[in-house]
Amino acid sequence: EAQVTQNPRYLITVTGKKLTVTCSQNMNHEYMSWYRQDPGLGLRQIYYSMNVEVTDKGDVPEGYKVSRKEKRNFPLILESPSPNQTSLYFCASRIRGGETQYFGPGTRLLVL
Amino acid sequence: GQQVMQIPQYQHVQEGEDFTTYCNSSTTLSNIQWYKQRPGGHPVFLIQLVKSGEVKKQKRLTFQFGEAKKNSSLHITATQTTDVGTYFCAANYGGSQGNLIFGKGTKLSVKP
Numbered sequence: 305e306a307q308v309t310q311n312p313r314y315l316i317t318v319t320g321k322k323l324t325v326t327c328s329q330n331m332n333h334e335y336m337s338w339y340r341q342d343p344g345l346g347l348r349q350i351y352y353s354m355n356v357e358v359t360d361k362g363d364v365p366e367g368y369k370v371s372r373k374e375k376r377n378f379p380l381i382l383e384s385p386s387p388n389q390t391s392l393y394f395c396a397s398r399i400r401g402g403e404t405q406y407f408g409p410g411t412r413l414l415v416l
Numbered sequence: 417g418q419q420v421m422q423i424p425q426y427q428h429v430q431e432g433e434d435f436t437t438y439c440n441s442s443t444t445l446s447n448i449q450w451y452k453q454r455p456g457g458h459p460v461f462l463i464q465l466v467k468s469g470e471v472k473k474q475k476r477l478t479f480q481f482g483e484a485k486k487n488s489s490l491h492i493t494a495t496q497t498t499d500v501g502t503y504f505c506a507a508n509y510g511g512s513q514g515n516l517i518f519g520k521g522t523k524l525s526v527k528p
Contacts, residue, residue: 337516346422346504346520347459362515363417394458403464405449405516410458 306331308408310395316414317385325380325411327395334400336378337362338370340391341410347394353378354400385415418443420507422519430527435492437522439505446510448488450479453521454501462490495526 308329317323329336337352339362349362353372367389369381378397382389395408421440429435439448447466451459463472465481465488472479478491492499502521509517 339518344520347506347518349516349518352515360515363517396459403449404461407458407460 306406308395308397308406310393310408310411312411313409314412316416318416319386320384323382323385323413325382325393325395325413327378327380327408328376329378329395329397329406330376331397331399331406332375333397333402333406334375335405336372336395336397337405338368338378338380339394339396340364340389341394342391350380350393385413387415389413390415418507418509418517420505420517420519422505422522424522425520426523426525428525428527429495431497432494435495435499435524436489437503437505437524438487438489439507439519440487441507441509442486443509444485445488446485446508448481448508449506449516450488450490451504451506452501453504457501459504492524495524497526497528500524500526 311326334355338350339347341347348364350368351370353359356375359370393411396405398405423438449464450462453459463479468485469483470481476493480489502523504521505519506516
């Protein structure tokens with residue numbers, strides 16, 4: 305089944321403890337993105353990648369890192385999480401030249 | 417940074433009534449996408465509009481892209497309870513095909 309998977313789906317952590325949220329797609333898509341969703345603010349793009357080893361900042365990249373070493377994976381790294389990074393995170397992917405962007409199920413993060 | 421304004425923020429309708437959400441940008445868009453997110457779910461791609469004045473239909477949903485490519489609308493005819501959710505527009509300004517700016521969404525509730 306074609307899909308975008310994220311792990312973990314739920315995470316509670318403490319300030320300053322490094323964490324990684326994984327994202328994987330099995331559709332051979334070139335484009336992958338990370339978004340955060342907050343009440344009243346909608347979806348905001350954190351980082352995106354147009355292919356392996358090609359990443360770029362979205363609108364809210366501060367406090368986040370990404371890497372794209374393989375086409376299928378696009379992990380989101382929070383080196384030192386803070387409470388203002390408590391949010392719902394979505395990974396998404398699409399094929400180059402394609403219209404449809406497929407979203408993962410989301411990761412709900414709480415930073416205490 | 418670029419912003420896209422989406423109105424209204426909320427819309428409550430009686431089943432059978434029509435619904436419209438609007439997105440506006442102060443600058444010309446390369447293209448615009450529309451997504452639907454059900455409560456507790458992830459965004460699901462509905463459509464992409466690219467051409468000036470473009471109109472596309474999906475059953476009871478009609479999508480329009482303005483002549484100046486600065487605004488767009490989604491109209492639902494005769495809403496059903498299955499239409500409940502939040503509808504987002506996502507704008508591409510042409511700089512990078514991977515960079516999308518989302519509107520804050522319109523939350524639709526439908527009374528049976």
